[in-house]
Amino acid sequence: MSLPYNDYSTRLREILGTRIQKISINAGFTCPNRDGKVGVGGCTYCNNQTFNPDYCQQDKSVTQQIAEGIAFFRKKHDEQKHLAYFQAYTNTYGDIAHLIDLYEEALSYPGIIGLVIGTRPDCINKELLDYLQELSGKCYVMVEYGVESTCDETLKAINRGHDFATAQRAIRATAQRGIHTAAHLILGLPGEDRTTLLSHAHQLSELPLTTIKLHQLQLIKGTVMAQQFATHPDQFRLFSVDEYIDLCIDFLELLHPNISVERFTSQSPPHLLIAPDWKVKNHEFVVKLQRRMIARNTSQGRLYLYKS
Ligand code: SF4
Numbered sequence: 001m002s003l004p005y006n007d008y009s010t011r012l013r014e015i016l017g018t019r020i021q022k023i024s025i026n027a028g029f030t031c032p033n034r035d036g037k038v039g040v041g042g043c044t045y046c047n048n049q050t051f052n053p054d055y056c057q058q059d060k061s062v063t064q065q066i067a068e069g070i071a072f073f074r075k076k077h078d079e080q081k082h083l084a085y086f087q088a089y090t091n092t093y094g095d096i097a098h099l100i101d102l103y104e105e106a107l108s109y110p111g112i113i114g115l116v117i118g119t120r121p122d123c124i125n126k127e128l129l130d131y132l133q134e135l136s137g138k139c140y141v142m143v144e145y146g147v148e149s150t151c152d153e154t155l156k157a158i159n160r161g162h163d164f165a166t167a168q169r170a171i172r173a174t175a176q177r178g179i180h181t182a183a184h185l186i187l188g189l190p191g192e193d194r195t196t197l198l199s200h201a202h203q204l205s206e207l208p209l210t211t212i213k214l215h216q217l218q219l220i221k222g223t224v225m226a227q228q229f230a231t232h233p234d235q236f237r238l239f240s241v242d243e244y245i246d247l248c249i250d251f252l253e254l255l256h257p258n259i260s261v262e263r264f265t266s267q268s269p270p271h272l273l274i275a276p277d278w279k280v281k282n283h284e285f286v287v288k289l290q291r292r293m294i295a296r297n298t299s300q301g302r303l304y305l306y307k308s
Contacts, residue, residue: 004293005252005300008211008262016140019080022116023069026088027102028058032123033090038161043148044224045158045186045217047272058088062105070111083140084109085116092119092143096127107139114140116182121145121170122162133177142180142210145170150203151196154189159224168207175208182262183209187247188217190228190235197247201254205304211260214251216244218266219274226274238276245289249296257301264289 003010012020032038057065062084070082084106092099103115115135124143135141147167149155155163167183175181183204187197204212216239219229229236239247248264255261265285270277280288293299 003290004298006257006260008260011211011260016081016113020083020113021073021080022083022085023066023073023112024085024087025062025065025069025106026058027062027086027091029086029089029091029093031090032093032120033159033161038122039159041159041224043158043160044228045189045220047220047222062102063109066106066109066112070109081113082111083114083116083142084112085118087116087118090120090123091117092123092128096131099128100131103135114142116142116144118144118146120162121147121167124170124174129173129177129179132174132179136177136179140180142182143174144182144184144213145174147171147183147204148186149189149192150200151192154191154196157191158189164203171207171209175210180210181208182211182213183207184213184215186215186217187244187251188237188239190225190237194247198250198254201251205254205256205259209259211262212255213262214248214264215266216264216276218268218276220268221272221274229274240276241278241280241285241288245285245292248289249293249298252293252300253298253303255300256304261300 009020031042034040034042060068066082066084073080073082084103086102086106103117106112106115117132132141132143145167146160147164148158148160150164150167152163171181171183185200185204187200217236219226219236219238244265252261263282265280265282267282278285
């Protein structure tokens with residue numbers, strides 16, 4: 001059955017010809033929005049413990065993390081290849097020779113057929129893009145940028161330390177070199193009403209993106225946003241699962257049909273999550289969303305306006 005939206009894992013399998021599993025790596029990077037280069041304290045919603053699986057700890061080498069990650073997933077699917085996913089913190093933030101050593105250590109592991117590199121849009125440069133452009137002629141390379149919002153007022157309020165124009169420049173510069181390019185977006189940041197949330201779909205559709213990853217806003221223990229929520233809960237609009245499904249579908253209807261979608265939700269560890277506690281796993285959410293799209297007789301890009 002064909003899906004009512006452009007699904008990234010389907011597209012990836014078509015490109016690479018096999019089932020793909022990403023293996024997360026914590027290579028010991030920090031973040032310029034934490035160490036003072038751009039800011040201190042980080043983004044108000046950020047607690048990096050939320051995206052580190054057990055096998056992915058920075059005291060282990062890249063090779064060891066990949067070996068343990070592959071062993072973990074092999075229990076589920078024997079026949080698959082892997083992409084090394086440099087996920088935690090800002091994975092282009094460092095001396096270029098050191099970055100290249102880490103990327104190439106990952107690529108030298110059997111069964112790793114490419115890289116996915118998560119980073120901030122203000123943390124990329126020509127030298128690194130030159131290297132990644134050359135590398136992408138030999139293997140799959142994707143750079144994932146944390147965009148989070150296309151609204152500068154929101155970006156300021158969440159202490160991102162960069163504006164949307166910076167994200168636009170980084171995405172265009174990366175895609176122009178033939179490197180797969182992704183954007184993260186959080187749906188539901190404080191201060192964003194429905195019109196603003198849907199305007200993100202228009203803004204991202206204008207960019208040469210391969211894929212996007214959507215996340216519902218989650219309030220995580222130990223973050224600045226958790227304190228803000230405790231003192232001013234009225235400033236937050238947390239969606240129920242049903243409301244969020246409809247929001248995602250409204251968003252998809254406006255999104256350019258060529259941009260694939262990798263995910264709609266994230267699941268923080270229960271011991272760190274304050275709200276919303278949906279108790280719905282990512283794959284269960286996707287099934288609900290697909291059923292709702294069929295019920296609404298709609299598809300990605302249905303309301304996208306092509307510009308001549
Ligand atoms: S979300 Fe990313 S950019 Fe923001 S503080 Fe956390 S690691 Fe840094």
